[in-house]
Amino acid sequence: MIDFLNLSKEVYGLEITDTHVRMMRLERQQGRLNAIAAGCLPLEGGIVKNGDIYDEKKLAIALQKLIIQAAGKKKSKRYAVISLPETKAFLQVIDMPRLNAEELRAAIVFEAENYIPLPLEKVYLDFEKVSPVLLRGNRCEVAVTAIPRETVDSYVGVCDVAGLTPIAMELESQAAVRAARESKNLQAPIVIIKIGDAQSSIIVYAAGSIRAVFSSPVSNHFFLEKISSAVGVEAARAEMLKFNYGIEDFQCSASLPDDGDNAEKKKIFEALMPCLVDFSQQVKKYIRYYQTHENFAAQDKEDFKKALICGSGSSLKGLDEFLSFKLGIAVERLVLPIGVDLAHFKNADFLKNGAHGCAVVAGLAMRALAIESDENEAKEILPVPVPSKNLLQRIEIKTKTQAKK
Secondary structure, three states: OOHHHOOOOEEEEEEEOOOEEEEEEEEEEOOEEEEEEEEEEEOOOOOEEOOEEOOHHHHHHHHHHHHHHHHOOOOOOEEEEEEEOHHHOEEEEEEEEOOOHHHHHHHHHHHHOOOOOOOHHHEEEEEEEEOOOOOOOOEEEEEEEEEEHHHHHHHHHHHHHHOEEEEEEEEHHHHHHHHHHHOOOOOOOEEEEEEOOOOEEEEEEEOOEEEEEEEEOOOHHHHHHHHHHHHOOOHHHHHHHHHHOOOOOOOOHHHOOOOHHHHHHHHHHHHHHHHHHHHHHHHHHHHHHHHHHOOOOHHHHHOOOEEEEEOHHHHOOOHHHHHHHHHOOEEEEOOOOEEEOOOOOOOOHHHHOOHHHHHHHHHHHHHHHHHHHOHHHHHHHOOOOOOOOOOOOOEOOOOHHHHHO
16 A cells, blocks of 8 residues: 555654754544653754754754654654744735635735735745635635745755655644634634744734734743843753743832842843833734724724733743733733643653643644544645645745736
8 A cells, every 4th residue: 555545644743943943743532632742952053043944954963853852763754744934924814806716816826916025936825715804795805825935945855854754834823823722712803922932923813813923033032041141040040040930020029129039030020121011012013003904893903802922932930910911901821732641752841841832833733633633634645745836735826927828
């Protein structure tokens, strides 16, 4: 039998950021999600920067080490659902007439040029119809996503060298939203604030779809640098201080005596507070921008009553309370409904210490599990060659000139 028809595939979620690579495989046991394989490795500086791969060889070696850490040395074929960098993508919800599938596809190819600042022949383009925020009669809304072919092909090539076959790829924001949806905590409209390893994304989710994604340079790496510099410690100690101290006492820090642990708390507070105030203002600005630039019903403009925070930087202690205070809405950490099956592996430390930091790789692993579990989807996706223009199930782009011909 052809190998790809063998459904006993190992399909993993794989997250690649500027500073770390993460891997996870899930299994549903008695209705509960359990992580049966997981791993996390830091990357040397300069291997990946702003989503661009600068050293493919070193990244492939790191991925090979991660595969062994997470999945062991068994030499079976392994597959992955892989994250793509948010900073390289263009996402736009556009208004279109109601057309049949073929006509809509052709119309979007023409319309996309008005929204994407790159030649269409240089990007992979995807779209899906989404529920409109308002009923529009004979109109519909379509979420259009584009990402440079060069970026996608570099990620595919590195995974191929590392021994992983990509079967699907998606943006970090899409994976984070899937994780939030699985947690049963996705009450639209809502803002998801993903504070990642090297940058943050402010994701606006409404009417069953991502409506907008905004980026910020605030990140977990930024937090750790500030803490390390303020109290003169290494990164590992800074991570512990972030998790145990953070800015929990931000409302009463001025009254704390300057001795012992309080001295460290004050230094951390003073180092982080200016950037966090600025960050909270950015989030408010992005929410306001979305509300004033989208056709939101007047009564819905007040409906952002809750935000979720996730990503490695969200474990900063006190961050949820601080953002709630500044934004004037409830802010909660995204709690992933994932258990750790220690009978399968022993390297789940990064899951036990604040699983909300793994929202992206968990979301990828959830899609991987769906592929493993669905025979029809598995047969459709698994035989994809590497690299392939169909890898992302993207539309093959034609320019206006080609379309006219």
